[in-house]
Amino acid sequence: MIILTHSKFETIFLVLNLLLCHFASAQWDKILTHDAFPEHKIKLKEPHLCDKTVQQPSYIGYSYGGDDVSDTLTAALDVYVFLQIFFREFHHYAKLDFHLAGESFAGQWLPTIAFDINKYNYNHDAIRNFIHINLESILIGNGLMDPLVQFKYYPDMACNSSYGPVLNHSTCNQLRKDCKQLIKLVKKYYNSKNAIDCMNVINFCQDKMYQPYEMAGKNLRDIRKSCNSSVSCYPELLNIVKYSNRQDVKTELGINSSFVFYTKNLTVHYNFIYSGSWIIPIDIYISSLLKNNIRVLIYAGDADYGSNWLGVDAWTKVFRWSGTKGFNEANITPWITASGNYSGEFRTFKGFTFLRIFEAGHYVPHDQPVSTKTIAEIMRKHLLEVENKEEIVGIMNDDKKMSKINNKDLPIAYHDEIL
Numbered sequence: 001m002i003i004l005t006h007s008k009f010e011t012i013f014l015v016l017n018l019l020l021c022h023f024a025s026a027q028w029d030k031i032l033t034h035d036a037f038p039e040h041k042i043k044l045k046e047p048h049l050c051d052k053t054v055q056q057p058s059y060i061g062y063s064y065g066g067d068d069v070s071d072t073l074t075a076a077l078d079v080y081v082f083l084q085i086f087f088r089e090f091h092h093y094a095k096l097d098f099h100l101a102g103e104s105f106a107g108q109w110l111p112t113i114a115f116d117i118n119k120y121n122y123n124h125d126a127i128r129n130f131i132h133i134n135l136e137s138i139l140i141g142n143g144l145m146d147p148l149v150q151f152k153y154y155p156d157m158a159c160n161s162s163y164g165p166v167l168n169h170s171t172c173n174q175l176r177k178d179c180k181q182l183i184k185l186v187k188k189y190y191n192s193k194n195a196i197d198c199m200n201v202i203n204f205c206q207d208k209m210y211q212p213y214e215m216a217g218k219n220l221r222d223i224r225k226s227c228n229s230s231v232s233c234y235p236e237l238l239n240i241v242k243y244s245n246r247q248d249v250k251t252e253l254g255i256n257s258s259f260v261f262y263t264k265n266l267t268v269h270y271n272f273i274y275s276g277s278w279i280i281p282i283d284i285y286i287s288s289l290l291k292n293n294i295r296v297l298i299y300a301g302d303a304d305y306g307s308n309w310l311g312v313d314a315w316t317k318v319f320r321w322s323g324t325k326g327f328n329e330a331n332i333t334p335w336i337t338a339s340g341n342y343s344g345e346f347r348t349f350k351g352f353t354f355l356r357i358f359e360a361g362h363y364v365p366h367d368q369p370v371s372t373k374t375i376a377e378i379m380r381k382h383l384l385e386v387e388n389k390e391e392i393v394g395i396m397n398d399d400k401k402m403s404k405i406n407n408k409d410l411p412i413a414y415h416d417e418i419l
């Protein structure tokens, strides 16, 4: 069961780009259900506060449920069911264009949620009282798409990024050596899909890539800053927890007063790792979205260390889809924001875009508050980029024969074949 709430937070954060506020027809404390998914329910209370987030998976934030979710594909299906139930109740929203945005681990779950939406849009016989969701695009910020590609870039980010080195020579040398070992561990995990190998990757990465960096007093989420715990780096995170646990806030949102809000749940975290499906081969999900003309924006604040832009950029270049070559040949173009600032650079081809954002760490909207509109600007760019460019639209129309997804495209098949 997912409860609509209204905060965003550290590790697990997903924005469904819906206006969940002002739904006039909502009733108080209503339980929404769907014939096709009898095991799922949404408890609804109309908040006066404007809410645009869903907390996922269960047991994160205000979310809870009967079954523990321990893998990305199951979590994606839960969100899909949530959307079906939601749109069934608020069908006027179902007419709108639908975009999914998220950051960090969203590199794993946004593509899978989008994949499910797209899949059922073409296979709706499977669902009674199905509602078509007008999925237009996904946006992923500083995402974790493929550690095998991305983890290679910790040494470059710490030791020779455009912000200059933040570790000394000997630490950098060690980092480069250890990183080679880390990549071997990732390969081992990819081959075995084994929980122990997965754990080894995470522990080794923590010990050898994060710890030396944190020992130097640097912010994992922003190479420009010195501070090395999430609370000292982002003290406002504490306020999210305090606010979300306030009795009046819970009452307002219809949350059981005995419920305690946490931004993360380590049991859930470890369950994902133990399932061995911490990382799934996301390229196939993303390429299938692009094949169906669903646009994909990958963006990255270029001061993040943990999910750094060098690794994200490298992934966009090796990402396997029909446009790999065209994307690599496309020019890098300055990103000029509405205020006229040269705020980043992007590369785009056939609906797939990579945008580097200058002077922002992992939390792009937090770091670029001058334009509180950063995300809106990114969206605008993302939307206009494709719609205003005739040649791109032309190409997209050629592909318009929306290839139906067939059984061999189902996630499980991918899952077994690739990892």
Ligand SMILES: *[C@@H]1O[C@H](CO)[C@@H](O)[C@H](O)[C@H]1NC(C)=O
Residues within 6 Å of the ligand: 156, 160, 161, 162, 310
């Ligand atoms: C950092 O240095 C390495 C080794 O000299 C080089 O291969 C890499 O391209 C450099 N990276 C950046 C971002 O300048």
Ligand SMILES: *[C@@H]1O[C@H](CO)[C@@H](O)[C@H](O)[C@H]1NC(C)=O
Residues within 6 Å of the ligand: 168, 169, 170, 171, 215, 216
């Ligand atoms: C480099 O940094 C590490 C960790 O901060 C420190 O232990 C070491 O003494 C430094 N080495 C040099 C040569 O400054």
Ligand SMILES: *[C@@H]1O[C@H](CO)[C@@H](O)[C@H](O)[C@H]1NC(C)=O
Residues within 6 Å of the ligand: 214, 215, 216, 217, 218, 227, 228
């Ligand atoms: C945090 O940084 C300080 C230096 O600013 C260092 O002494 C300390 O060991 C670091 N703490 C952790 C947990 O890495």
Ligand SMILES: *[C@@H]1O[C@H](CO)[C@@H](O)[C@H](O)[C@H]1NC(C)=O
Residues within 6 Å of the ligand: 256, 257, 258, 259
């Ligand atoms: C609130 O949660 C408590 C503890 O889980 C439970 O006993 C109680 O029935 C819940 N109250 C409501 C109104 O759901």
Ligand SMILES: *[C@@H]1O[C@H](CO)[C@@H](O)[C@H](O)[C@H]1NC(C)=O
Residues within 6 Å of the ligand: 059, 068, 069, 262, 265, 266, 267, 268, 271
């Ligand atoms: C964490 O998640 C588990 C389910 O995996 C749940 O049983 C537990 O109550 C959650 N812990 C907290 C503190 O919410």
Ligand SMILES: *[C@@H]1O[C@H](CO)[C@@H](O)[C@H](O)[C@H]1NC(C)=O
Residues within 6 Å of the ligand: 339, 341, 370, 371
């Ligand atoms: C544009 O850049 C100038 C100069 O760096 C800066 O002062 C201003 O705040 C920026 N405006 C926005 C909207 O980012």
